[in-house]
Amino acid sequence: MKILIQRQNLVQAIQNVQKAVSGKTTIPVLTGIKIVASKEGLSLTATDLEIGIETRVPTHIEEDQIVNVIEEGAIVLSARYLSDIVRKLPSQQVEIEVKQNYLTIIRGGKSEYNLHGLDHEEFPRLPQVIGNQVFSIQSDILKDMIRQTSFAVSTEEIRPVLTGVMFSLKKGTLKFIATDSHRLATRESVVEAPEDLEIHNVILPGKSLNELARLLADDSSLVDLVVADNQVLVQMDKTQFYTRLIDGQYPDISRIIPSNFKTGLTVKTKELQGAVERASLIAKEHENNLVRLNIKGGGIEISSNSPDVGKVSESIEDVSITGDDLLIAFNSKFMLDALRVIDSEELLIEFTGSMSPFLVKIPDNPSCLHLILPVRIY
Known part of the structure; x- marks a missing residue:
């Protein structure tokens, strides 16, 4: 194998796939990136057996030649060393040549590195995801859906x-749900899908989705999702992302979302976020990061009290309140996680009582919903 490639394009391709390189493994080939050179250009692949990423660098982008494949072939190179070397090379063009016994020469400017490679045949093949459950969604919307839900997944393996x-997907509406049993986040969006296509109980690992979010473009380009029995394939412009699914039945969350409310609170998102952040400075982690919200007399008070540290209170008067007065306590981390992903100047919080779950919503926009369980204070 022998190629010439524009350094910046190679750097970007390495960064894309490097997210799937296995950090802790006893299988040496999984610490590497497989590079395949063909007449179409270059493809780079990495996998940790849970997720797999493959990205392509075409020979030409518009009129510019990006890759010149002098000799086709394949090699697996250490992701860590390959990334560091290519980023530090002084020239705009990189030459990669594979000799006998997988010895690989990387040249750029006056620098020349000799790296020991591995046989590409030892590298695991990415699964062939074939399924008729296919739909399309804008890249930036999918990225937002991940951002607004994945923070609520559990970190416990129990x-x-x-x-x-x-x-799930029904009647062209895609819905994401995440919960760790103390809080819940949901987000919906309309997608391009066959009218009769229905998908249920597909569970994507939270870690995989966070890696996917880093790959997704912040634009309206369409991304295809292909759902198979135990895999999902996400097809982007020049990159394919594979992830295994989690087996099991997700809990029915419809039963825990209240439909009747005794108190409603409309408040500026940033103002509430700032007040909770300041109160959380006193709240202690081993005491559930406890912050109190007192709705009384047409205003609200945010407070926190720690016997060892001190106390803090802050009032917010620019609010709209309906229903009964209320005193409720919650985990400030859970509340802040929700507030930070709400893209709205105002939010609506609906309460059914001091010991019942409460909802955080965007007024007149049902696509985004957060539920938080309160903390008992008496």
């Missing part, structure tokens, strides 16, 4: 299904 985000 219930594996809760470490993932469950998605």
Whole structure:
């Protein structure tokens, strides 16, 4: 194998696939990136057996030649060393040549590195995801859906299904749900899908989705999702992302979302976020990061009290309140996680009582919903 490639394009391709390189493994080939050179250009692949990423660098982008494949072939090179070397090379063009016994020469400017490679035949093949459950969604919307839900997955392995985000598709509406049993986040969006296509109980690992989000473009380009029995394939412009699914039945969350409310609170998102952040400075982690919200007399008070540290209170008067007065306590981390992903100037919080779950919503926009369980204070 022998190629010439524009350095910046190679750097970008390495960064894309490097997210799937296995950090802790006893299988040496999984610490590497497989590079395949063909007449179409270059493809780079990495996998940790849970996720797999393959990205392509075409020979030409518009009129510019990006890759010149002098001799076709394949090699697996250490992801760590390949990334560091290519980023530091002084020239805009990189030459990669594979000799006998997988010895690989990387040249750029006056620098020349000799790296020991591995046989590409030892590298695991990415699964062939074939399925008729296919739909399309804008890249930036999918990225937002991940951002607004994946933070709520469980970090405990006791219930594996809760470490993932469950998605379903019905009548062209895609819904993401995540919960760790203390809080819940949901997000919906209309997608391009056959009218009769229905998908239920597909659980994507939260870690996989966070890696996917880093790959997704912040634009309206379409991304295809292909759902198979135990895999999902996400097809982007020049990159394919594979992830295994979590096996199991996701809990039915419809029963825990209240439909009747005694108190409603409309408040500026940033103002509430700032007040909770300031109160959380006093709240202690081993005491559930406890912050109190007191709705009384047409205003609200945010407070926190720690016997060892001190106390803090802050009032917010620019609010709209309906229903009964209320005193409720919650985990400030859970509330802040929700507030930070709400893209709205105002939010609506609906309460059914001091010991019942409460909902955080965007007024007049049902596509995004957060539920948080309160903390008992008496």
